[in-house]
Amino acid sequence: xxxxxxxxxxxxxxxxxxxxxxxxxxxxxxxxxxxxxxxxxxxxxxxxxxxxxxxxxxxxxxxxxxxxxxxxxxxxxxxxxxxxxxxxxxxxxxxxxxxxxxxxxxxxxxxxxxxxxxxxxxxxxxxxxxxxxxx
Amino acid sequence: xxxxxxxxxxxxxxxxxxxxxxxxxxxxxxxxxxxxxxxxxxxxxxxxxxxxxxxxxxxxxxxxxxxxxxxxxxxxxxxxxxxxxxxxxxxxxxxxxxxxxxxxxxxxxxxxxxxxxxxxxxxxxxxxxxxxxxxxxxxxxxxxxxxxxxxxxxxxxxxxxxxxxxxxxxxxxxxxxxxxxxxxxxxxxxxxxxxxxxxxxxxxxxxxxxxxxxxxxxxxxxxxxxxxxxxxxxxxxxxxxxxxxxxxxxxxxxxxxxxxxxxxxxxxxxxxxxxxxxxxxxxxxxxxxxxxxxxxxxxxxxxxxxxxxxxxxxxxxxxxxxxxxx
Numbered sequence: 001x002x003x004x005x006x007x008x009x010x011x012x013x014x015x016x017x018x019x020x021x022x023x024x025x026x027x028x029x030x031x032x033x034x035x036x037x038x039x040x041x042x043x044x045x046x047x048x049x050x051x052x053x054x055x056x057x058x059x060x061x062x063x064x065x066x067x068x069x070x071x072x073x074x075x076x077x078x079x080x081x082x083x084x085x086x087x088x089x090x091x092x093x094x095x096x097x098x099x100x101x102x103x104x105x106x107x108x109x110x111x112x113x114x115x116x117x118x119x120x121x122x123x124x125x126x127x128x129x130x131x132x133x134x135x
Numbered sequence: 136x137x138x139x140x141x142x143x144x145x146x147x148x149x150x151x152x153x154x155x156x157x158x159x160x161x162x163x164x165x166x167x168x169x170x171x172x173x174x175x176x177x178x179x180x181x182x183x184x185x186x187x188x189x190x191x192x193x194x195x196x197x198x199x200x201x202x203x204x205x206x207x208x209x210x211x212x213x214x215x216x217x218x219x220x221x222x223x224x225x226x227x228x229x230x231x232x233x234x235x236x237x238x239x240x241x242x243x244x245x246x247x248x249x250x251x252x253x254x255x256x257x258x259x260x261x262x263x264x265x266x267x268x269x270x271x272x273x274x275x276x277x278x279x280x281x282x283x284x285x286x287x288x289x290x291x292x293x294x295x296x297x298x299x300x301x302x303x304x305x306x307x308x309x310x311x312x313x314x315x316x317x318x319x320x321x322x323x324x325x326x327x328x329x330x331x332x333x334x335x336x337x338x339x340x341x342x343x344x345x346x347x348x349x350x351x352x353x354x355x356x357x358x359x360x361x362x363x364x365x366x367x368x369x370x371x372x373x374x375x376x377x378x379x380x381x382x383x384x385x386x387x388x389x390x391x392x393x394x395x396x397x398x399x400x401x402x403x404x405x406x407x408x409x410x411x412x413x414x415x416x417x418x419x420x421x422x423x424x425x426x427x428x429x430x431x432x433x434x435x436x437x438x439x440x441x442x443x444x445x446x447x448x449x450x451x452x453x454x455x456x457x458x459x460x461x
Contacts (some may be wrong), residue, residue, distance in 0.1 A: 041385070041449050044412065049289040081310060107291065
């Protein structure tokens with residue numbers, strides 16, 4: 001019986017599995033409301049801009065519309081949201097690239113400031129980063 | 136224990152401060168303290184050298200501009216593409232290798248701080264060529280603003296940033312040009328400059344601005360019509376105020392010198408279709424357009440109302456007011 005030919009990509013996948021090389025998951029949350037519970041006019045514009053940013057920095061991303069989100073502020077106030085999640089798997093070298101990280105943070109802070117957020121959430125793998133200072 | 140006030144000590148010593156790793160008592164920390172001290176010293180020397188080099192570069196940049204300007208104002212590089220390219224080429228020919236955006240910014244920085252630079256011997260000679268006043272064609276004002284707003288969302292840039300950076304400038308021209316075919320790049324750029332100059336409230340107008348109540352306009356708007364359903368003959372050729380909304384939210388507000396062509400362009404729906412993205416598609420039957428004719432509304436100039444509405448309604452596709460008025 002002849003041996004089945006592997007696709008080139010299959011070889012790559014196997015070699016990556018063996019090497020232990022991993023990619024990192026990045027998630028940026030695009031809010032729908034401000035901290036005063038007002039609906040944002042322009043959530044779609046921020047989501048669209050974030051997709052473009054992720055494409056430039058990490059080679060692509062996927063957006064997910066969510067059902068509901070909830071956040072408790074330091075003052076104990078409950079803020080509800082219907083966020084859009086921008087997600088991507090990125091190379092470790094890209095995630096650790098200081099310039100790229102700064103550009104990502106600059107975007108997150110600008111969005112937090114302009115959309116009057118209590119915090120902007122950025123997840124890197126299993127760590128949830130709350131960005132509360134927007135300057 | 137209260138922290139040591141290094142600023143007070145520095146004031147007494149008349150010294151300049153640099154942050155270094157904290158020293159340790161005795162020989163154990165000697166090596167690190169010495170290394171830190173040498174490192175700081177050489178950094179300072181490098182910094183002072185680079186400061187000198189920076190001034191030399193400014194001199195070269197101004198010299199390059201003087202060679203190609205033919206009397207034009209330094210700000211001309213923001214809208215005159217031919218001059219901007221000549222300036223960049225001249226900079227390269229004198230050995231400057233920085234990106235064009237950097238060279239443009241440095242030239243404008245010298246222009247904005249003429250007195251300080253004159254003291255250092257870097258002088259831009261007076262402009263002798265008349266400069267066209269930035270203006271905006273009523274029917275294409277939205278194209279310029281929509282394109283700028285898109286770039287702002289994505290890159291967080293100012294209007295100056297867009298015009299200074301060739302890459303961003305080209306993107307702007309392409310986006311605005313798609314909505315305003317036949318308009319030259321220079322006209323689009325002059326329109327952007329016009330927007331930059333007018334999208335703020337003058338200090339002396341602030342009390343009036345703060346006192347304006349947009350609810351006053353409610354009875355003066357012509358009945359809103361779906362975009363595409365506004366009869367051309369019902370729109371006067373006069374100055375006025377236009378608003379486009381999408382149910383719960385405002386999309387765009389503009390004051391125009393001529394309502395007819397501006398409403399005609401917006402009524403095609405085409406500009407909004409070009410703003411569609413992965414998350415938003417315009418449904419033209421859900422976009423409503425309304426307007427008020429008049430240079431003054433309730434005794435207040437339409438431009439003031441425009442600024443007030445932009446501040447209050449935060450339209451999705453308007454360039455926001457600068458902080459002074461916000």
